[in-house]
Amino acid sequence: MTNDSALGAARKRKEKPALGTSIGIADRDAVVGAIMLAPAVIYVAALVAMPFFLAIALSLSNATVGDPGIHHFVGLANFISVVHETAFAFALRNSIIITAATLVFLTILTVLQVELLARDFRGKRFVHILLILPWAMPVALAAVGWLWLLDSEFSPIDWILRAVGLLGPGTVLGPANNLYYLGREWLGISAVVAINVWRTLPLSTIIVLAGRTAIPNELFEQAALDGAGYFRVLFRITLPALGILLTVAILFTVLIIFGDMTVVALTTRGGPGYTTEILPYWAYLKGIQGGALSQGAAIALFLFPVLLAASVLALRLAYRREGA
16 A cells, blocks of 8 residues: 555544544534524624614604504604604704715825824834824713813814914904804814714724735835835825725724714704704604604614615725725
8 A cells, every 4th residue: 555545544534433433513513603603693683683673663653762662553654754854954964974074084194194104213102002092082081172172162272273363353263262163063063073083093094004014015115116206106006905995994984973973962962953963863862862762763764774885885895806
């Protein structure tokens, strides 16, 4: 018997259990796979699927906080009712504007920050610590800081603008001595966008930075030898290589910002009036504070098609780039 034949026979004896021996559960790939997958399935079913179908049932009923039972089927009456309210147009408009503006500024700042952190310089580790602080900081604590910065009377931003002659009577931003950021419609929306960018920039930077450091340095060295400038390298090498990770960062941004009400609830509270309300916060006001669970669920379900479309589009773009 040759050596190859002996090795083949040994492998067969090793792969096949001896007669009279039983295969344990840990040796069954299908069973082990099901056990490992079970926690994720239970999590999705308990915390995603069940609340989602419960929200659909509530939106088609007349449930309230005082009577949360799903007794009477009203069809699409709740959706029709909330669509005809003036606050719905503001909430939908603000949700789209805030998400889109955050996405644009976040993408630009992420690329700039990644390009900075991809280079070696003194104090780089300290900069990394400062980078992660906005993401690690509790939202309530961050809101306190932003409320001070945007205070209608003691804002340090207004103080600086007055000191340089840009704010006050007879100035470009005057005549008032304060801008009242959280008391004006578009300044309030701009403040929410700025806070969202500040909060989500660390996450998107970390995601994209991982791909930036994986690009071989030989590509940049060859581009430098060919005389390519910074912007040519950026648009011909860096951004195409980061396409998938930028798509992932954009997807996370849309999912986080469009479905989040924390910043608005802690800063503008939807005011003045309902000019800075967004769909999640309006759903909370209607369903929880207002007691109309069915209408609150109907408003919340308006978020689902947008988030689903954003997820599908981002994943398709990622797959296309990966296959290219």
